[in-house]
Amino acid sequence: MRDPADDGAETDFARRMSYGDYLSLGTLLSAQHPLTDAPDELLFIIQHQTSELWMKLMLSELDTARRALADDRPDEAFKMLARVSRIMEQLNSAWDVLRTMTPSDYTTFRDRLGQSSGFQSLQYRLVEYALGNRNAGMMKPHAHDADATRALETELARPSLYQEVLAFADRRGMAVPAALLHTPARTAHAPDAAVQAMWAEVYRDTRAHWTLYEMAEKLVDLEDYFRRWRFNHVTTVERVIGFKRGTGGTAGVDYLKRMLAVELFPELWHVRTAL
Numbered sequence: 001m002r003d004p005a006d007d008g009a010e011t012d013f014a015r016r017m018s019y020g021d022y023l024s025l026g027t028l029l030s031a032q033h034p035l036t037d038a039p040d041e042l043l044f045i046i047q048h049q050t051s052e053l054w055m056k057l058m059l060s061e062l063d064t065a066r067r068a069l070a071d072d073r074p075d076e077a078f079k080m081l082a083r084v085s086r087i088m089e090q091l092n093s094a095w096d097v098l099r100t101m102t103p104s105d106y107t108t109f110r111d112r113l114g115q116s117s118g119f120q121s122l123q124y125r126l127v128e129y130a131l132g133n134r135n136a137g138m139m140k141p142h143a144h145d146a147d148a149t150r151a152l153e154t155e156l157a158r159p160s161l162y163q164e165v166l167a168f169a170d171r172r173g174m175a176v177p178a179a180l181l182h183t184p185a186r187t188a189h190a191p192d193a194a195v196q197a198m199w200a201e202v203y204r205d206t207r208a209h210w211t212l213y214e215m216a217e218k219l220v221d222l223e224d225y226f227r228r229w230r231f232n233h234v235t236t237v238e239r240v241i242g243f244k245r246g247t248g249g250t251a252g253v254d255y256l257k258r259m260l261a262v263e264l265f266p267e268l269w270h271v272r273t274a275l
């Protein structure tokens with residue numbers, strides 16, 4: 001048997017930082033605590049934990065993108081937004097693993113989940129808020145958690161990604177209603193005719209407005225991937241629990257189907273009809 005040291009591999013990590021040290025794998029890999037012996041429960045836990053890790057990165061990228069936009073560095077924001085779309089694509093592919101869990105597998109441990117549900121995911125709510133799908137009522141499940149409530153309030157006190165984009169367009173000389181720019185929104189952005197007219201101008205003369213045109217397509221891309229996530233979620237849920245009520249207390253599939261109608265950047269979709 002060949003000794004790895006013959007290939008020059010370092011083997012003494014008594015006093016050196018190793019792979020596992022750097023990545024805190026001791027902590028990461030000891031954070032799975034199934035409540036039953038059901039083999040699919042580990043799948044369920046890891047699927048959610050990995051989603052939360054990707055959401056953590058997504059929030060960091062959305063933060064950087066917004067700061068770049070506010071500082072008029074659109075090219076940097078494009079890079080971050082493209083990455084957010086790729087992360088969503090990653091989350092979309094992950095559903096294929098969870099879909100291997102049948103209703104028979106899931107019912108062996110579903111009761112043990114109690115009232116817990118993805119509805120209470122802090123990071124998911126922060127992503128929704130950052131993207132502009134703002135509903136302060138969604139903070140209620142976090143009322144018992146001061147840190148979570150503070151994080152959500154801090155997010156609501158910031159302009160959403162779309163507001164940063166509109167402010168950027170305004171600085172580029174486009175006509176954007178002032179009311180949409182200066183106060184961070186606490187409710188979901190409602191379709192606005194003047195904003196749609198602004199995007200129509202961009203799409204009608206892409207050469208004159210290339211940066212905003214690229215921006216618009218980055219946002220449409222992002223929302224396209226997010227819609228696919230919502231669709232994969234609701235389809236997986238129907239496949240696994242049918243039309244049962246959710247553990248979080250909502251109607252389940254019917255609630256999630258309503259969420260499919262959410263439009264993050266409505267004018268960018270509506271403008272297409274007008275082009």
Ligand code: HEM
Nearest residue numbers: 051117118119121124237240241246247248249250252259
């Ligand atoms: C078999 C797997 C799954 C089932 C049966 C399921 C079921 C549900 C149901 C019924 C809801 C509605 C809220 C409720 O009343 O509970 C919900 C919400 C939610 N789930 Fe899942 N889910 C599954 C997997 C996942 C995964 C892998 C994630 C990834 C993090 C996730 C994230 C969420 C989020 C963020 C919400 C809130 C959505 C919103 O408010 O728009 N779920 N889920």
Ligand SMILES: N[C@@H](CC(=O)c1ccccc1NC=O)C(=O)O
Nearest residue numbers: 113116117118119245246247248
């Ligand atoms: N709402 C799900 C339970 C569920 O999926 C879940 C439970 C605990 C932690 C994360 C979950 N995932 C998404 O909602 C259900 O009704 O079966």
